[in-house]
Amino acid sequence: MDALLLARMQFAANITFHILFPTISIALGWTLLFFRLRWLYSAPRSPQTAPAPRGGLPFLGRPGKRQDRDAAWLMAYRFWTKVFALTFALGVVSGITMSFQFGTNWPGYMERVGNIAGPLLGYEVLTAFFLEATFLGVMLFGHGRVSERAHLIATFLVAFGTTMSAFWILALNSWMHTPAGHVIRENGEFFVQSWAAVIFNPSFPYRLVHVLLASGLTVAFVLAGVSAWQLLKGKANASTPKVLRTGLTVAAVLIPLQILAGDMHGLNTLQHQPQKVAAMEGIWKTERGAPLLLFAVPDEATRSNHFEIAIPKLAALILKHDPDGEIRGLDEFKGAKGWEHPPVKPLFYGFRIMVGTGMLMLLFSWAGLWLYRRRAWVAEKLPRPLLWGLAGMSFSGWLATVSGWYVTEVGRQPFIVFGLVRVDEVASAVPAPMIAFTLALYVTVYLALIVAYVSVVKYMAEKPVDMHDLVKAEPVGATT
Amino acid sequence: MSWATALPIVFMALMGLSMLLYVVLDGYDLGVGLLLHRATDDQKDTMIASIGPFWDANETWLVLGVGILLIAFPKAHGMVLGALYLPVALMLVGLILRGVAFDFRVKAQDAHKPLWNFAFFAGSGLAAASQGWMLGRYITGLQEGWPYMLFAAAIALLLPAAYVLLGAGWLIMKTEGELQRHAVKWAKLAWAPLVVGMGLISLATPVVSETVRGKWFSMPEFIALLPIPLMTLAALVGARAMLNSQRVLGKLCWLPFTLTVSVFLLGAIGLAYSLFPYVVMDRLTIWQAASATESLAVIAIGCAITVPTILGYTVFSYRVFWGKATALRYA
Numbered sequence: 001m002d003a004l005l006l007a008r009m010q011f012a013a014n015i016t017f018h019i020l021f022p023t024i025s026i027a028l029g030w031t032l033l034f035f036r037l038r039w040l041y042s043a044p045r046s047p048q049t050a051p052a053p054r055g056g057l058p059f060l061g062r063p064g065k066r067q068d069r070d071a072a073w074l075m076a077y078r079f080w081t082k083v084f085a086l087t088f089a090l091g092v093v094s095g096i097t098m099s100f101q102f103g104t105n106w107p108g109y110m111e112r113v114g115n116i117a118g119p120l121l122g123y124e125v126l127t128a129f130f131l132e133a134t135f136l137g138v139m140l141f142g143h144g145r146v147s148e149r150a151h152l153i154a155t156f157l158v159a160f161g162t163t164m165s166a167f168w169i170l171a172l173n174s175w176m177h178t179p180a181g182h183v184i185r186e187n188g189e190f191f192v193q194s195w196a197a198v199i200f201n202p203s204f205p206y207r208l209v210h211v212l213l214a215s216g217l218t219v220a221f222v223l224a225g226v227s228a229w230q231l232l233k234g235k236a237n238a239s240t241p242k243v244l245r246t247g248l249t250v251a252a253v254l255i256p257l258q259i260l261a262g263d264m265h266g267l268n269t270l271q272h273q274p275q276k277v278a279a280m281e282g283i284w285k286t287e288r289g290a291p292l293l294l295f296a297v298p299d300e301a302t303r304s305n306h307f308e309i310a311i312p313k314l315a316a317l318i319l320k321h322d323p324d325g326e327i328r329g330l331d332e333f334k335g336a337k338g339w340e341h342p343p344v345k346p347l348f349y350g351f352r353i354m355v356g357t358g359m360l361m362l363l364f365s366w367a368g369l370w371l372y373r374r375r376a377w378v379a380e381k382l383p384r385p386l387l388w389g390l391a392g393m394s395f396s397g398w399l400a401t402v403s404g405w406y407v408t409e410v411g412r413q414p415f416i417v418f419g420l421v422r423v424d425e426v427a428s429a430v431p432a433p434m435i436a437f438t439l440a441l442y443v444t445v446y447l448a449l450i451v452a453y454v455s456v457v458k459y460m461a462e463k464p465v466d467m468h469d470l471v472k473a474e475p476v477g478a479t480t
Numbered sequence: 481m482s483w484a485t486a487l488p489i490v491f492m493a494l495m496g497l498s499m500l501l502y503v504v505l506d507g508y509d510l511g512v513g514l515l516l517h518r519a520t521d522d523q524k525d526t527m528i529a530s531i532g533p534f535w536d537a538n539e540t541w542l543v544l545g546v547g548i549l550l551i552a553f554p555k556a557h558g559m560v561l562g563a564l565y566l567p568v569a570l571m572l573v574g575l576i577l578r579g580v581a582f583d584f585r586v587k588a589q590d591a592h593k594p595l596w597n598f599a600f601f602a603g604s605g606l607a608a609a610s611q612g613w614m615l616g617r618y619i620t621g622l623q624e625g626w627p628y629m630l631f632a633a634a635i636a637l638l639l640p641a642a643y644v645l646l647g648a649g650w651l652i653m654k655t656e657g658e659l660q661r662h663a664v665k666w667a668k669l670a671w672a673p674l675v676v677g678m679g680l681i682s683l684a685t686p687v688v689s690e691t692v693r694g695k696w697f698s699m700p701e702f703i704a705l706l707p708i709p710l711m712t713l714a715a716l717v718g719a720r721a722m723l724n725s726q727r728v729l730g731k732l733c734w735l736p737f738t739l740t741v742s743v744f745l746l747g748a749i750g751l752a753y754s755l756f757p758y759v760v761m762d763r764l765t766i767w768q769a770a771s772a773t774e775s776l777a778v779i780a781i782g783c784a785i786t787v788p789t790i791l792g793y794t795v796f797s798y799r800v801f802w803g804k805a806t807a808l809r810y811a
Contacts, residue, residue, distance in 0.1 A: 114554035
C-alpha cells in the first residue's frame with residue numbers, strides 16, 4: 001500500500017475514534033444540566049419570603065427544600081456524570097492525537113491554508129477545550145466544595161464549551177468543503193479576505209445543525225438503551241424510568257428534525273458538491289427523473305450498477321423537488337488527471353447505512369414513546385421485545401454518525417480543500433512502513449478502548465446504586 | 481517594531497509558557513503515575529485522588545503549546561513533528577492509556593483494577609520517556625547521527641526521573657502520614673538523575689551549536705547570565721537539603737515541590753535564551769516559520785481574552801481543591 005493511502009487510513013482511524021466521544025459529550029453535557037435542574041426544582045418552590053435554600057436561578061425562582069426533592073433525578077445525574085467523565089477522558093486523549101496528526105500526516109495542509117485553519121483550530125482550543133477541561137474538575141468533583149449556583153454554572157460552561165468546540169471545528173471542516181472568503185497568492189498560500197465569509201461558509205449552518213442533532217440523537221438512544229438494559233436485567237433503580245422517558249422523548253422529537261435537516265444539507269451539497277451526491281445516489285450518467293436506489297452494487301470498472309432495486313423518479317423528487325428534475329451524473333466529472341469524483345462504494349453504502357439507522361431510530365423512538373404512554377409511564381410493563389430493541393439500539397447513534405461522516409469526508413476526495421487543494425499535494429514524506437506500524441498501534445489501542453468503554457458503561461449500569469453516595473457530599477449551598 | 485516582527489515573538493513567548501506549564505503541571509501527574517506501582521492499594525487511591533481534578537486541564541496545555549506551533553508556526557510544526565514522528569506516536573499512546581486508565585480504574589470491576597493501574601503506570605512511563613527523547617532531539621536541532629541519538633536516549637531516561645521528583649514533591653504537599661513519608665524517600669531517589677539531566681542539557685546545547693556557545697560564553701554576557709545556573713544549583717541543593725528535614729512533613733511540605741518547579745522554570749529561561757530567535761536550532765527562525773501577520777493578529781485577539789481567563793480559573797480550580805487530598809466522589 002502506498003504511503004498516502006496509509007496516511008489517510010491512519011487519519012481516518014484517529015478521527016473516527018475521536019468523533020465517537022464528542023458526539024456523546026456534547027449532548028450529554030446539556031442532559032446533565034437538565035437532570036440537575038429537574039432535581040433542584042423537583043420540590044415545591046419555596047415562597048419568596050421564607051428562608052429558602054440558596055442556589056436559585058433567574059426565571060426559575062428559588063428551589064424547594066432539599067429533603068423534599070426527588071432523589072431519582074439526582075441519581076440520574078450522578079450516574080450519567082460518571083459516563084460523561086469517562087466519555088470526556090476518551091475525547092480529550094484522542095483530541096490530543098488529532099492536534100499532532102495535522103502536522104505529522106498533512107504538513108502541506110498547514111503550509112497552504114494555515115492562515116485560515118490556524119485561527120479556527122486556535123479558537124477551538126482556546127474557547128472550548130479549556131473551558132471544558134478546567135470546569136470539568138469543578139463539575140465532577142466540586143459539588144459540596146463550591147456553592148450550588150457555582151456548580152450549576154460550571155455544569156453549564158462544560159456543556160457550552162463542548163458545543164462551542166463543535167462550532168469552531170465544524171466551521172473549519174465546512175470551509176474545506178465549501179471554501180469561501182479567501183484569496184490565493186502566488187505560491188499557493190491562502191489568505192483571509194473576510195472572516196465572516198470563512199466561518200459562515202455556505203455549508204456550515206447545515207452541517208452544524210446536522211451534527212448537533214446527531215449528538216442529541218446519539219445520547220437519547222444511549223439513555224434509552226442503557227435504561228432498557230437495566231430493566232431487562234432487573235437492575236432498574238428509581239431513576240431508570242425517568243431516564244428512559246427523557247431518552248425516548250428527546251429521540252422522538254429530534255429524529256423528524258434530523259430528517260428535515262439532513263434533507264436540507266443534502267440539497268446544499270447538491271448545489272456545491274454535485275459529484276458527492278451523484279456518488280451517494282449511484283448516478284453515473286446525467287439524467288432526468290433519476291430513480292432512488294434502495295440497493296445496488298456500484299462498479300467503478302464498468303461505471304454502472306449491478307442488482308439495482310429502485311423506486312422510479314424518487315431521487316429526482318427528493319433532490320430537485322421535481323419528478324423530472326435533472327441530476328448530474330458521475331461521468332461528467334473528469335479532470336486532467338482522470339476521474340475527479342470520490343470513490344462511489346463507500347459513499348453509496350455509507351449513505352444507506354446512515355439513512356437506514358435513522359429510519360430505525362424513528363420507528364423505535366415513536367413506538368417506544370407511544371407504548372410507554374399507553375402503559376401510563378410504568379417502565380416495568382413495557383414489552384420485552386421493545387426493551388431488547390432499544391438496548392440493541394444503544395449505540396446506533398455512533399453507527400449513523402460515523403457512516404454519515406464517511407459519506408461527507410470521503411465525498412470530498414480527491415481534494416482536501418474542495419476543488420482547490422488535492423490531498424496528494426499536502427501529504428508528508430514519512431516512509432510507509434512507519435505509518436503502517438503506528439497505524440496498527442493506534443488501531444489496536446482504539447479497538448481495546450472501545451470495547452472497554454462499552455463494557456464499563458454496561459458494568460456501571462448493572463451495579464446497584466450506592467445510596468450512601470447520595471446522602472454524602474452535601475452541597476454547601478443547598479442545605480436548609 | 482512592526483507587527484510582523486512583534487507577533488511571532490509574542491507567540492513564541494506564549495508557546496514557551498504553555499510548554500513550561502505543561503511540563504510542570506503534567507509533569508507532576510505523570511510523576512505520580514510513575515510512582516503508582518510502588519504504593520499500596522489504598523495509597524494508590526489517594527495518589528490518584530490528589531491529581532484527579534487536574535489532569536484533564538494539565539494536559540490541555542500541551543494541546544495549546546502544540547496548537548500554537550501548528551497555527552502560528554506551521555512550517556516548524558511540519559519539520560519538528562515530521563522528524564519526531566515515532567516518539568510522538570508513542571507519547572500519544574502513552575497519554576491515551578494513562579488518561580483513560582484514570583477513569584476506567586475506578587469504574588471497572590474490581591478484578592480489572594490492577595490491569596488499569598498498570599496501564600496508568602505504563603502509560604505515564606511511555607509518555608514521559610517519549611517526551612524526554614523528543615526534548616533531547618529538539619535541543620540538539622533535530623540532527624541525525626548516533627551521538628545525537630545517544631544523547632536523546634539519555635534524556636529519555638532522565639526526564640521521567642525529573643517528573644518523579646515533581647510527582648513526589650506534589651505528594652509530599654498533598655498527602656499525609658505514611659504515603660507522605662514514602663514520597664520523601666521517592667523524591668530522594670529521583671534527585672540525582674535530575675541533577676545529571678540538567679547538567680547534560682546545559683552542556684549539550686553549547687557543544688552542539690556555535691550560536692549558543694557565543695551567547696553564553698562571551699563577556700559580559702557570561703557574568704550577566706551567571707545567576708541562572710547559580711540559582712538552579714541553589715534550588716537543587718536546597719530541595720535535597722529539605723528532604724532530610726522533618727519539617728517537610730509539616731508546615732514546609734510545599735517547599736520541595738516549589739523548589740523543583742523553580743528548577744524547571746530556570747531551565748526553561750536558559751533554554752529560551754539559547755534558542756531565541758530560532759524555533760528549530762540554527763535552521764528556522766520564528767519569523768521564517770510564522771503564519772501571515774493578519775492571521776496571527778486574529779489569533780492574538782482570542783489569546784488576549786482567553787489565556788488570562790484560563791490562567792484565572794486554573795488558579796480558581798486549584799484553590800477549590802486546596803489542601804490535603806481527600807477521596808474523590810462524583811457529585
